[in-house]
Amino acid sequence: MAASNPTQNAATGISDRIDPVTFEVLRNSFEYACTRMATIMQRTSFSPILADILDFSNAIYDAEANLLAQAANCPVHLAAMKFSADAALKRFPKETLKPGDIVALNDPYQGGTHINDITFVMPIFHETTLIGFAVSRGHWMDLGGGAAGGMSFSTHIAAEGLRLPPIKLYENYEINEDFLAIIMNNTRTPFYIKGDLQAHLGALKAAEAEVTRAADRYGRDLVQLAMKELIAYTERIVRKSIEIIPDGVYEAEDFADTDGFSPDPIKVKVKLTIEGSNITVDFTGSDPIVKGSINSPYANTASAALYSLQFFLAPHAPSNAGMFAPIKLIIPEGTWLNPVWPAPTIGCTTLTSSKITSAIWQALAQAIPERVTGSTCSECNWFVSTAVDRAKGIAGVFSDLPAGGWGGTPFNDGMNVTMDPLGNCMNMAAETAELFFPIEYESFDLRQDSAGPGKYRGGLGAVFKVRYRCEGELNMETSRTRQGSPGVNGGGFSAVQRSSHLYPDGSHQVIGGLSPNGDWTSPLLSGHAFNYDEQFLFESTGGGGWGKPSERPVDKVLDDVLDEYISIDAARRDYGVVIDPATMKVNEAETARLRKLQP
Structure with a gap:
């Protein structure tokens, strides 16, 4: 009974079956595995968008596909990768997977975001027991479509490039040459493909090596317990941070300029409901599916909402599934934030997610104006x-x-x-x-x-x-x-x-x-x-x-003018600070008069 119902340390809330030092060592080993994945990706990928721009993400998950740790890569990828992992396991149940199997996918309607972001999911076994998953996502330069990068801004997702459902791209660490040939035949940049694939493979194998090494050293049971405790630990931290925010309902809107076809702005509407240690994020009232390529699949919208909140909840907490447990999402199907096939999505990660963030931050400004x-x-x-x-x-x-x-x-x-x-x-x-x-x-x-x-x-x-x-x-x-x-x-x-x-x-x-x-x-x-x-x-x-x-100190406005951050005209118009262009000194009398007129 003691083994199945362990007591908790009153100070940490962590099971007494794992001491705080070992817990921290294992927590850092999980995070190090992700950091090592990112280093390998940067140093071994061929395409500049991966090697130089660093448009990739890496994470490890537990055996139930719950996020365990992630590198400090692209926030819009990181929360969305969970949906890709789930889609991979729906197509290839974990009971059927073997060491060296790697599932690849990029379908926006099966856990993906936009077509350029390809996700690779690999099981991690210790001896014969599945103990987790390594997941690596990269934005590939081009996967065909009607324009370079898939940016045809068409009305059908088929024009954006090669759309991969979950496929078993590797078995026993060996690539399926037929699938490889299909991918290379559907890109303007085939000379990057093999190098980038090997970079992803290297990252996944590095995660496998680090997690299995921890299991060898500390024992599989203790490592799995640490995984469970780590997620619960983060959830406690996040819930405490939510409890500080005043309960209430906070609403805001933001807009995309256009979908490329309609001259009208496209609306994001968000309502945050905070009750105790829970947050509900409701996008009801956002505009319907649009004709152009800025629709945001569920995984992308969910990811944008989750990372946007974490900036002001508990950014100091370990990054794992516990961050998201207190957050409920309502994303009505049929809106541009939860479209259905064949709505095009190429601009979802870049254009749409940033408007979701802006709307959420504006809503939070009503709740915690001193922090946002x-x-x-x-x-x-x-x-x-x-x-x-x-x-x-x-x-x-x-x-x-x-x-x-x-x-x-x-x-x-x-x-x-x-x-x-x-x-x-x-x-x-x-x-x-x-x-x-x-x-x-x-x-x-x-x-x-x-x-x-x-x-x-x-x-x-x-x-x-x-x-x-x-x-x-x-x-x-x-x-x-x-x-x-x-x-x-x-x-x-x-x-x-x-x-x-x-x-x-x-x-x-x-x-x-x-x-x-x-x-x-x-x-x-x-x-x-x-x-x-x-x-x-x-x-x-x-x-x-x-x-x-009007509350900005006059000397700071003058410094901005001298640094050429703002013009003399903007200093007067926006700040009520009058500066003589000949002497570059403040006209104090005129400044005082104008500032009295400012709200």
């Missing part, structure tokens, strides 16, 4: 372009994620040019891009006046410019081109984003967003042609402000 930040740039700004140098016979596909700013916080200004929370990815290094492709990165500068004003202003966005030394076709998803990201607690909106085509004669064309005359063009681009020596210019937005701009 202004919205980030709330965009991934993902673009994929062909690069074809016909004279040299070079053809490739390159991609990047020009970042924007984060929102102001209750304590300081937002971070400049930082990847949106959905990704935790890197920008493509200019040296890498120019080495691989016939292009030149000409600028990646801070963008003046891009941040939302506030007592603590948002971080700045960027001015990104690339020159084609070849022919190319640009495909891009972005938003925030009608209105920037919102602030909280009186903070202002950031600037709008804009995409432009620059020509050698000095002329330019706005190809996404607002033109100088006020005309607006959809920012969802597919197959936009560039010729030799033409340039693509993207202006990203900053984050929303925190608190009233």
